[in-house]
Amino acid sequence: MPRKNNIIVSLDFDSAGEALELVEELGPPAQFYKVGLQLLTAVGPAVVRTLIAGGKEVFLDLKLHEIPTSVAGAVAAAGALGASMVTVHASGGSAVLQAAVEAARPYPQLKVLALTVITSLRDEDLTELGLNATVREQVVRLAKLAAAAGCHGVVASAQEALLLRGLLPAEMLIVTPGTQLRTDAKNDQARMATPFDAVRWGASHIVVGRSISRSVSPSQTFAVIQAQVDEAASS
Secondary structure, three states, rough: OOOOEEEEEEOOOHHHHHHHHHHHHHOOOOOOEOHHHHHHHEEEEEHHHHHHHHEEEEEEEEOOOHHHHHHHHHHHHHHHOOOOOEEHHHHHHHHHHHHHHHOOOOOOEEEEEEEEOOOOOHHHHHOOOOOOOOHHHHHHHHHHHHHHHOEEEEEHHHHHHHHHHHOOOOEEEEEEEEEOOOOOOOOOOOEEEOOHHHHHHOOOOOOOOOHHHHOHHHHHHHHHHHHHHHHHHOO
């Protein structure tokens, strides 16, 4: 696992002011931030430009699920903004994934990540959706589809990371949301893991939100998470 910029701090806020206040508080140690639908809808792409102008990397978590032409246009827009990562639903199929990869080619910094199964879903939720598969089976199926389409990585819970690390090409990224400290309160994530376990199980990057943003001391919490990541990466 790379040691630099592998902790992605999620900016799940309703205003640019709140988001940038956290960025300022975390300072130089935190270099990678996730901008998702909440913040992007609230304030638009200007916050992404501000982060990049400040020397930060941005994981633009768009979760694109549209026809290939629309997805390609959104991926190109993400690349033009300067984003380092953008997410596309793998369940959109090969044509969508291939269109996303092709649209990212003019932007060498941009990695297309295929979202497998969101971390709030359990086996019974897939049954409700009409899928005759467990979460693990569906994650593997979609991750293999992403690899065949040329995606740079996948998004999956840490609980599937170990399985995927043995199936996917070594260079593919595995980005794991649902990462939090053991002391955190339970939330809507069904498939969670600690930063240490996520990295030990094969994650190349971890996404951390509430553990940091709701901490009394975000910078101290970030340091604790960084120590877990470093320990796991060297073990």
